Amino acid sequence: xxxxxxxxxxxxxxxxxxxxxxxxxxxxxxxxxxxxxxxxxxxxxxxxxxxxxxxxxxxxxxxxxxxxxxxxxxxxxxxxxxxxxxxxxxxxxxxxxxxxxxxxxxxxxxxxxxxxxxxxxxxxxxxxxxxxxxxxxxxxxxxxxxxxxxxxxxxxxxxxxxxxxxxxxxxxxxxxxxxxxxxxxxxxxxxxxxxxxxxxxxxxxxxxxxxxxxxxxxxxxxxxxxx
Amino acid sequence: xxxxxxxxxxxxxxxxxxxxxxxxxxxxxxxxxxxxxxxxxxxxxxxxxxxxxxxxxxxxxxxxxxxxxxxxxxxxxxxxxxxxxxxxxxxxxxxxxxxxxxxxxxxxxxxxxxxxxxxxxxxxxxxxxxxxxxxxxxxxxxxxxxxxxxxxxxxxxxxxxxxxxxxxxxxxxxxxxxxxxxxxxxxxxxxxxxxxxxxxxxxxxxxxxxxxxxxxxxxxxxxxxxxxxxxxxxxxxxxxxxxxxxxxxxxxxxxxxxxxxxxxxxxxxxxxxxxxxxxxxxxxxxxxxxxxxxxxxxxxxx
Numbered sequence: 001x002x003x004x005x006x007x008x009x010x011x012x013x014x015x016x017x018x019x020x021x022x023x024x025x026x027x028x029x030x031x032x033x034x035x036x037x038x039x040x041x042x043x044x045x046x047x048x049x050x051x052x053x054x055x056x057x058x059x060x061x062x063x064x065x066x067x068x069x070x071x072x073x074x075x076x077x078x079x080x081x082x083x084x085x086x087x088x089x090x091x092x093x094x095x096x097x098x099x100x101x102x103x104x105x106x107x108x109x110x111x112x113x114x115x116x117x118x119x120x121x122x123x124x125x126x127x128x129x130x131x132x133x134x135x136x137x138x139x140x141x142x143x144x145x146x147x148x149x150x151x152x153x154x155x156x157x158x159x160x161x162x163x164x165x166x167x168x169x170x171x172x173x174x175x176x177x178x179x180x181x182x183x184x185x186x187x188x189x190x191x192x193x194x195x196x197x198x199x200x201x202x203x204x205x206x207x208x209x210x211x212x213x214x215x216x217x218x219x220x221x222x223x224x225x226x227x
Numbered sequence: 228x229x230x231x232x233x234x235x236x237x238x239x240x241x242x243x244x245x246x247x248x249x250x251x252x253x254x255x256x257x258x259x260x261x262x263x264x265x266x267x268x269x270x271x272x273x274x275x276x277x278x279x280x281x282x283x284x285x286x287x288x289x290x291x292x293x294x295x296x297x298x299x300x301x302x303x304x305x306x307x308x309x310x311x312x313x314x315x316x317x318x319x320x321x322x323x324x325x326x327x328x329x330x331x332x333x334x335x336x337x338x339x340x341x342x343x344x345x346x347x348x349x350x351x352x353x354x355x356x357x358x359x360x361x362x363x364x365x366x367x368x369x370x371x372x373x374x375x376x377x378x379x380x381x382x383x384x385x386x387x388x389x390x391x392x393x394x395x396x397x398x399x400x401x402x403x404x405x406x407x408x409x410x411x412x413x414x415x416x417x418x419x420x421x422x423x424x425x426x427x428x429x430x431x432x433x434x435x436x437x438x439x440x441x442x443x444x445x446x447x448x449x450x451x452x453x454x455x456x457x458x459x460x461x462x463x464x465x466x467x468x469x470x471x472x473x474x475x476x477x478x479x480x481x482x483x484x485x486x487x488x489x490x491x492x493x494x495x496x497x498x499x500x501x502x503x504x505x506x507x508x509x510x511x512x513x514x515x516x517x518x519x520x521x522x523x524x525x526x527x528x529x
Contacts, residue, residue: 049442072446079444089439093246105235106445150443 001027001189002048002158007057009043009213017043019213020057025191027157030184032200033193034224035210041193044210045160048191049081050074079107082151082159086166088143090135090150096122097131100149107154117153125149125179141172148179158189165196177202197224236449240456243433251461254425258465258514259472261418262507266473268407269506286392288365290372291354291382294322301353304377308357311371313364318356325351352382362397415514422458422518427525451523458519462511469511470504 002025009018018040025031033041046052047059050066058065061080069077083089090099097118104114122128125145135143144164151159161180165173177199184190184205194200200207200223207222208215244251292301301319308317320328326349330339343349359365369386372378440450 051442075441075444075446075449077444078442083442089435089442091436091439102440103443105232106440106443106449108232110231154444 003060005058007054010055028187030190030205032207039210040213080157082156084147084151084161084164086163088147092135095132096146103150103154121149121153140168161192200224236452239453243457254461255465257421259468261414262469263472264414265411268411287356287358289354289356289385291352293380293382294352315358315360320354322349322351418514419518423521427522454523455519458515459512462515466507466511469507
């Protein structure tokens, strides 16, 4: 489903983020991307949802290279992905309900559908009764659940989580990872970038280790470290 | 679906007015000022035009012919002049009519009657009263008449004494129009610049939102439209406020500048208020949206 074909990404001033990377990910997989800061995890994810284009090589999603998608169609392409970030990326001046509803509004869904779907999704992520709160009134764990709800509600093919637990306490971290595993069990592909050993060892699924823009290791049922 | 998205971006543009009150206030204030000054300029221009056209209608040139020029000759010259270029109308005033007019305009006609008795005849000369289509034509018309074949039987043309008045009026109109136009243009330009900056600030404040919108898969249009509508709302509110200010100005300031102007202004508001409001609305929306459009083009690189 997802193929990185000999992908390199070189930023201005010759900063090499990824070098000759080859990765294939099948539909329904749960992949943990691990590595130190600057190893190329975020770049890999940005290339997938076409926030960045590869300098050389191709990123192919369902047979289609991202660099062949016209600018006009990029927004539609991005609706294949639900994204979750360390800093939540929520609209601070919108309520929990409005934040989640935004993804459906963009997709052109009717107000009736939005009124029906959003509360359902909020209960899936455990936020019933918090619809009318603003992000600043939520804990970190709750804010990340809002972000998860927004990512999930458009029923994406892939969930991209870039350090989703970076700002969370251990309990919330545990909850978010459980949620990701649960989503994956329903068949959604999950890409999780993290440098947390505990998380990777908790999940025990495929692990790709990046080091200085290279794939250093790729294991089916991996752990964080070699030991 | 298109309509749904249109409605959503429309509502979003409305909501963004309230996100930063001081920014909204500042932008609308400048727009109001600009529209107000343009409105005043236009109204002032129209009032002056009214006054001038009243003046123009009363303006004419009288050509006096020698005494004894017979009526058939006068009628012949009249029809000749009526067909000449630049002339709106020619009126023949016979010596008898001239006397009647003199009597009518004099307080008592006893002195006139006495004078006539002494003279034994009507001393007034037949004349043609000529009105030009455009006050600027008088000079040429008079010049043509002075060189016409009937020039020898002309006694006098009273152009010289009207000349300064006519010239002063024509210069005044064109000066007022020029000043008004350049002031108006300058303010439109300033208003667009400020709207542009206001929207730029508003975009800077919401740059993270644009990033989120992109991530969620919002199309460029879906991100841009609310900003354009925001500009439109600025324009609408500014137009309403500017209209209220203009009405107040007309009502309270006009009496201070004299009856003629007051009449003109008040009348103008009664008969043209819809047009003025529409003009302000269009002007405001145009300025607001142009400002937004430039800001979006320049600062929203999606």
